Amino acid sequence: MSLLRRLPPVLRALLAQALAFAALVVLVRLGLRFPALVWVLLQAVLAVFLSRWLDLGPRWGVMQAALPFLVRALWGVPIPSWVYLLLFLGLALVFGGGLLTRVPLYHASEDAWEKLEDLLPDRPDLRFVDLGCGFGGPVAHLARVRPDSMFFGVEASPFTWLVAWLRCLPLRNASIRLGSLWRTELAGFDVAYAFLSPVPMPALWAKARREMPPGTRFISHSFEVPNETPHRVIPVKGREGARLLVFEL
Structure with a gap:
């Protein structure tokens, strides 16, 4: 557990979403059926809970809760491939140094x-x-x-x-x-x-x-x-x- 909390925040956030999604897959395999909005809500709640477990702050919790709804809203919307490239480059510019050095971006009060x-x-x-x-x-x-x-x-x-x-x-x-x-x-x-x-x-x-x-x-x-x-x-x-x-x- 201590090793997971040493990961950069962005990786812990992705891990929380991945674990939440894996839990939903298990529920589907068990035969549970819900409307799409309920699945999205479950993903958001689980991701927020896991984010707290991984020692991410409140701001990360807000982003984790919003992400599943954002993905659902954009599902099926035709997005040009260059948009994904720009998003990737933007993330690399902001977080690239942190991923290479394993030092996340913190803000002092x-x-x-x-x-x-x-x-x-x-x-x-x-x-x-x-x-x-x-x-x-x-x-x-x-x-x-x-x-x-x-x-x-x-x-x-x-x-x-x-x-x-x-x-x-x-x-x-x-x-x-x-x-x-x-x-x-x-x-x-x-x-x-x-x-x-x-x-x-x-x-x-x-x-x-x-x-x-x-x-x-x-x-x-x-x-x-x-x-x-x-x-x-x-x-x-x-x-x-x-x-x-x-x-x-």
Whole structure:
């Protein structure tokens, strides 16, 4: 079960739909007969239940409930093949980096941004990096409230990077780079922040310890570093169990 919950959210969502559909197939094989709308409703209810079981948040539940009805509404509608190609390319641009790195796209709450403010050292010329910055919310916020310092973000998904880059473009002290966080040298940063998943945390912690000098700070949003005790744990609003784990190097 723990292995399933480590999958990227999009894969867990697909798994929930697949398991729900498999359950309906079993019911059909047992001889049950219902109107089409009832089957669609059952698919939606089962998918939502399984999504919660797989630790997906409320927003995923809404999408899971809507998907069977959307499929039913489009059933039999002639859709050009190029539409499917565009949908595939769009999903690849948004989620491609996450599927390759097994790091899903998470969004930190504004409360987390404000708590990050308080964790920045109170001195000018600070250098901060968000490893896997998504749409760039923390970088943009911190750059606005701390104009005396530099804030960087690294993002692997092209579309997500573009949104973050455009978001931070007006800010002279913010920079967003398209690329892998594993190719980002951490030696020049005072604070490194990551909101990733449990999967990369051991390797990322090893990278931070290897590259970041003494006196710097590593902050993980929600996900623990195995066998390491954080110096501070700060609860934040957002998804259940959201918190900032602060490690001093």
